[in-house]
Amino acid sequence: MALDLLLESIATGLLIGGFYAALSVGLTISFGLIDIANVAHPAFIILGAYFALALSQTFGIDPIIAGLLLVAPFYVIGNALYLFYSNTFERRGESSLAGLVLFFGLLILLEVGMATQFGVGLKALYSAYGSVAVSFGPLLLPLRFVYSFVAGVAAVIALELFLSRTFRGRAIRAVAQDAQAVSLMGAKPETIRLIAMGVSIATAGLAGGLVLAVGPISPYQDRLLIGRVFAVVVLGGSGSVVGALLGGIVLGISENIATIYLGAGWSLAVSAVILLLVLALRPSGILRR
Amino acid sequence: MASNQSVLSIENLQAGYGGVRVLHGVSMTVKERSVTVLLGTNGNGKSTLLKCLAGLVTPDAGSAKLSDDGAGVELAGMHPYEIVEAGVSLVPDGRRLFPLLTVEENLLMGAFKKSARKRHKENLKSMGELFPVLRERKGQLAGTLSGGEQQMLAIARALMSNPKLLLIDEPSLGLAPIVITKLMSTIKELRDKYGLTILMTEQNLPQAAKIADWGYIMVHGKIVFAGDAQQIHDNELVRRYYLVG
Ligand SMILES: Nc1ncnc2c1ncn2[C@@H]1O[C@H](COP(=O)(O)OP(=O)(O)OP(=O)(O)O)[C@@H](O)[C@H]1O
Numbered sequence: 178m179a180l181d182l183l184l185e186s187i188a189t190g191l192l193i194g195g196f197y198a199a200l201s202v203g204l205t206i207s208f209g210l211i212d213i214a215n216v217a218h219p220a221f222i223i224l225g226a227y228f229a230l231a232l233s234q235t236f237g238i239d240p241i242i243a244g245l246l247l248v249a250p251f252y253v254i255g256n257a258l259y260l261f262y263s264n265t266f267e268r269r270g271e272s273s274l275a276g277l278v279l280f281f282g283l284l285i286l287l288e289v290g291m292a293t294q295f296g297v298g299l300k301a302l303y304s305a306y307g308s309v310a311v312s313f314g315p316l317l318l319p320l321r322f323v324y325s326f327v328a329g330v331a332a333v334i335a336l337e338l339f340l341s342r343t344f345r346g347r348a349i350r351a352v353a354q355d356a357q358a359v360s361l362m363g364a365k366p367e368t369i370r371l372i373a374m375g376v377s378i379a380t381a382g383l384a385g386g387l388v389l390a391v392g393p394i395s396p397y398q399d400r401l402l403i404g405r406v407f408a409v410v411v412l413g414g415s416g417s418v419v420g421a422l423l424g425g426i427v428l429g430i431s432e433n434i435a436t437i438y439l440g441a442g443w444s445l446a447v448s449a450v451i452l453l454l455v456l457a458l459r460p461s462g463i464l465r466r
Numbered sequence: 467m468a469s470n471q472s473v474l475s476i477e478n479l480q481a482g483y484g485g486v487r488v489l490h491g492v493s494m495t496v497k498e499r500s501v502t503v504l505l506g507t508n509g510n511g512k513s514t515l516l517k518c519l520a521g522l523v524t525p526d527a528g529s530a531k532l533s534d535d536g537a538g539v540e541l542a543g544m545h546p547y548e549i550v551e552a553g554v555s556l557v558p559d560g561r562r563l564f565p566l567l568t569v570e571e572n573l574l575m576g577a578f579k580k581s582a583r584k585r586h587k588e589n590l591k592s593m594g595e596l597f598p599v600l601r602e603r604k605g606q607l608a609g610t611l612s613g614g615e616q617q618m619l620a621i622a623r624a625l626m627s628n629p630k631l632l633l634i635d636e637p638s639l640g641l642a643p644i645v646i647t648k649l650m651s652t653i654k655e656l657r658d659k660y661g662l663t664i665l666m667t668e669q670n671l672p673q674a675a676k677i678a679d680w681g682y683i684m685v686h687g688k689i690v691f692a693g694d695a696q697q698i699h700d701n702e703l704v705r706r707y708y709l710v711g
Pocket residue numbers: 483488506507508509510511512513514515636669
């Protein structure tokens with residue numbers, strides 16, 4: 178009986194890990210590869226969730242499909258964000274600290290904007306599979322977590338292929354190592370970063386759809402996510418997309434186990450503990466090569 | 467061998483960093499299918515000149531024209547990525563590889579420009595033939611290669627863009643004499659077999675003189691000597707300057 182419970186929480190934790198990976202891959206690209214500490218990343222995810230809600234309600238589509246539809250417009254939002262950031266902060270060489278203040282300000286603006294536009298209360302979409310569970314051997318798994326896991330893993334695979342198999346993707350990894358050398362290859366580093374930031378925010382659009390598929394949403398929900406996404410990014414090694422998947426799974430399982438043995442109140446502390454432990458003991462993450 | 471057509475004409479180029487002038491009116495030419503060596507000891511401005519040609523440093527005055535079948539392209543003031551597009555590729559000081567990308571990924575970075583992307587498969591193959599060690603180590607991280615292998619990779623990466631003019635900044639730096647000898651013969655092969663035009667800087671005169679068609683000596687940002695291979699060999703100034711022979 179207790180073993181069943183443990184197994185089930187591990188299995189659900191694994192599924193939630195795929196979901197966490199989807200929330201974090203964009204941040205591992207901006208924070209890990211182009212040095213932009215976008216603390217507003219989770220706020221963009223919640224913005225995506227509200228847009229996905231509007232799309233789902235208007236056209237009667239699945240929230241995950243709605244998230245997919247947000248990928249292109251969020252890519253453009255990411256481009257615009259990068260242009261603003263590079264023209265104001267990066268160019269003046271004030272990137273790190275002043276940039277952090279910019280993104281923190283943006284986070285507040287997004288929260289307040291969503292609260293005034295959509296109201297502070299919880300909103301939810303009652304999709305067909307919202308409360309359905311599938312049995313998998315002796316385990317009973319919520320279908321919404323199965324779907325978000327599949328979407329998260331697919332996003333990770335797509336991004337990994339993009340970063341390792343395409344000219345632009347490789348340039349994004351190269352620009353993190355030596356931007357001037359990238360310009361000697363015939364690529365404009367600013368353009369490469371522009372693309373990277375577009376991709377980063379595009380994943381927030383998809384993640385928004387997943388957040389909506391998984392549960393109710395509210396304007397300040399990003400605050401529950403921010404510690405988790407940074408923990409996942411650091412755990413997986415900043416800049417590693419596959420690492421984000423592993424980090425997500427470790428966090429998902431740890432949170433579930435902490436919930437069983439310590440109580441639900443502790444699950445939020447897990448990411449903080451992981452973040453501190455990894456930074457102290459293994460700052461390059463679990464996938465160090 | 468070297469023809470008389472010049473690929474690059476530099477005239478009265480002046481450049482520096484902030485208020486400090488490093489190049490004081492440099493003029494030189496690089497002939498088609500030649501190996502031209504720019505000699506000079508530490509701090510005389512050799513790297514600065516190549517950086518001007520590659521767009522990493524913007525010259526204050528003067529011109530550097532790349533002759534493109536009659537029509538000249540002014541390199542001075544262009545961005546680095548535009549210069550690569552125009553057919554000039556720099557193997558920079560210190561190699562500047564991407565240490566966390568594999569050997570093959572580094573090579574593919576060299577093929578970023580549009581016209582080179584189309585030919586990346588065949589170019590990858592020719593680089594494997596030219597530098598067999600790179601083919602053997604294509605999956606290895608560039609940061610884990612030996613110094614000589616890194617220099618070969620840096621040259622191969624620059625070649626992946628199909629340049630008309632290859633600039634190499636001190637290829638021998640930090641390498642053992644036997645590795646330098648091999649490297650020089652590879653550079654010679656680039657000229658002889660592939661018809662490339664090469665401008666390289668060197669401090670190692672004896673090694674560079676073996677393959678040079680033309681030589682220039684730079685002292686304090688000025689060209690103090692220009693001559694062909696024989697003249698470099700015979701010249702008293704060269705000998706005194708380098709204490710050789
Ligand atoms: N980024 C820079 N900022 C300021 N000064 C610089 C910079 N790079 C080079 N210099 C200065 O310009 C002068 C010429 O340097 P440069 O690197 O061109 O010499 P070099 O001939 O290539 O020397 P070496 O053989 O040691 O590579 C030196 O006095 C150097 O200190």
